[in-house]
Amino acid sequence: MARSAIISGGGIGGLATAAALAQRGWDVTVYERQSELRAAGSGIYIWENGLRVLEALGAYEEATEGAFHGTHFEQRDNLDQIIESAPIASDKRLLTVLRSRLLGALKSACERAGVKVVTNAETIGATASGELLLASGQTVRADLAVGVDGVWSRVRQSLGLELLHEQTREGALRTMIASRAGDFAAQDVGKYIENWNGTRRLLVTPVNATQIYLALTCLQDDEARNLPLDRQLWIDAFPRWAHLIERIGDTLSWGVYSVTRSRAWSAGRTAIVGDAAHAQPPNLGQGGGMAMQNGLAMAVALEQAKDPRDIPSALQAWEAAERPLVEHCQRWSILYGEVTCLPDAVRSQVIRSAMGDAWVAGQVFKAANSSPTGTVAPRR
Numbered sequence: 001m002a003r004s005a006i007i008s009g010g011g012i013g014g015l016a017t018a019a020a021l022a023q024r025g026w027d028v029t030v031y032e033r034q035s036e037l038r039a040a041g042s043g044i045y046i047w048e049n050g051l052r053v054l055e056a057l058g059a060y061e062e063a064t065e066g067a068f069h070g071t072h073f074e075q076r077d078n079l080d081q082i083i084e085s086a087p088i089a090s091d092k093r094l095l096t097v098l099r100s101r102l103l104g105a106l107k108s109a110c111e112r113a114g115v116k117v118v119t120n121a122e123t124i125g126a127t128a129s130g131e132l133l134l135a136s137g138q139t140v141r142a143d144l145a146v147g148v149d150g151v152w153s154r155v156r157q158s159l160g161l162e163l164l165h166e167q168t169r170e171g172a173l174r175t176m177i178a179s180r181a182g183d184f185a186a187q188d189v190g191k192y193i194e195n196w197n198g199t200r201r202l203l204v205t206p207v208n209a210t211q212i213y214l215a216l217t218c219l220q221d222d223e224a225r226n227l228p229l230d231r232q233l234w235i236d237a238f239p240r241w242a243h244l245i246e247r248i249g250d251t252l253s254w255g256v257y258s259v260t261r262s263r264a265w266s267a268g269r270t271a272i273v274g275d276a277a278h279a280q281p282p283n284l285g286q287g288g289g290m291a292m293q294n295g296l297a298m299a300v301a302l303e304q305a306k307d308p309r310d311i312p313s314a315l316q317a318w319e320a321a322e323r324p325l326v327e328h329c330q331r332w333s334i335l336y337g338e339v340t341c342l343p344d345a346v347r348s349q350v351i352r353s354a355m356g357d358a359w360v361a362g363q364v365f366k367a368a369n370s371s372p373t374g375t376v377a378p379r380r
Ligand SMILES: Cc1cc2nc3c(=O)[nH]c(=O)nc-3n(C[C@H](O)[C@H](O)[C@H](O)COP(=O)(O)OP(=O)(O)OC[C@H]3O[C@@H](n4cnc5c(N)ncnc54)[C@H](O)[C@@H]3O)c2cc1C
Pocket: 008, 009, 010, 011, 012, 013, 014, 031, 032, 033, 034, 038, 043, 044, 045, 046, 121, 122, 123, 124, 148, 149, 150, 151, 153, 154, 171, 172, 174, 255, 256, 257, 273, 274, 275, 276, 279, 280, 282, 284, 285, 286, 287, 288, 289, 290, 291
């Protein structure tokens, strides 16, 4: 008889975990708090590691159809001078996709694998014996329970796994605008462009042929984060991109960055995955990649366990194998955030000398360049 799994949370990590388990023969049900599976945010960067996970789950084609595939990642200073322009090697892909498209692709993979999804189903607690307690008063149980319920994870909290949950001083306003001919000068085409001015940052990234993803980041107490958006304030900071900022609509919301660390990623036969276990600031664009990566790795660890009945030991082995990379990625993502509060000229020097150093660049891109468990080397 198929082993059963129940998953709290139908976001990027929850659906990747569900698909990976179901593809390995598990009978999987996802319990999602919202009334439908819905992606928060607009665009998302997916690096090589995350793309390989999507390939392994059979979700790559749908998720990346028409996606922007840039050739350079560029940082610019307050005078619109290039600080660093790093080429992205062709075998280390970075794509930007619509979050809704990514979630849709993972949902399709789940449907093909027979995953059941229950919406309007909020988890309020969990036990180490594979149980989820739902707000409706129902308790559901299975051979395996997984909390992929985001930064405020009730599963993590109720199992006593939380070591740290804090929010950084920085946050982001994210939006999508329609692109127009001539938006990018010839020298800007094909680039992910991170523009800095003081503690404000504007990320300009096409997501496909018709839309551009803008992320406006600043400190919590900066008036620039107030809504409705003071467009002029952002135009004054980034005049080079005035034509894009003018087009920002009113559907912005402020997103904070969370960092979560957990004592362990499981208790008994209940695990936590993704932001629930290890959220990180988005400076390296790896939170979603790591969530999908660890969901797949967990399914593989359970499949390869010497004794398939010993789920707790398989979960511990999974954590031991995957945790070092996650913690590395968290550390370097937090470290990158430190440049936010440096004076402009100092920030430029730091970025230039750090990213120009092969060792530092290797650390920054370590997760992006990894071959996640359960994936195969890309076909070239
Ligand atoms: C500004 C910003 C930019 C980012 N950019 C990138 C990027 O470019 N690339 C990247 O890889 N990552 C990025 N991230 C990080 C990425 O969004 C997260 O790491 C990723 O969404 C984590 O996936 P998850 O499934 O673990 O959690 P979530 O995406 O938060 O999904 C959690 C799901 O669980 C549901 N849920 C919550 N509580 C309950 C409950 N009690 N019961 C039932 N369901 C529940 C939620 O409704 C949701 O559907 C960014 C984050 C931010 C804030």
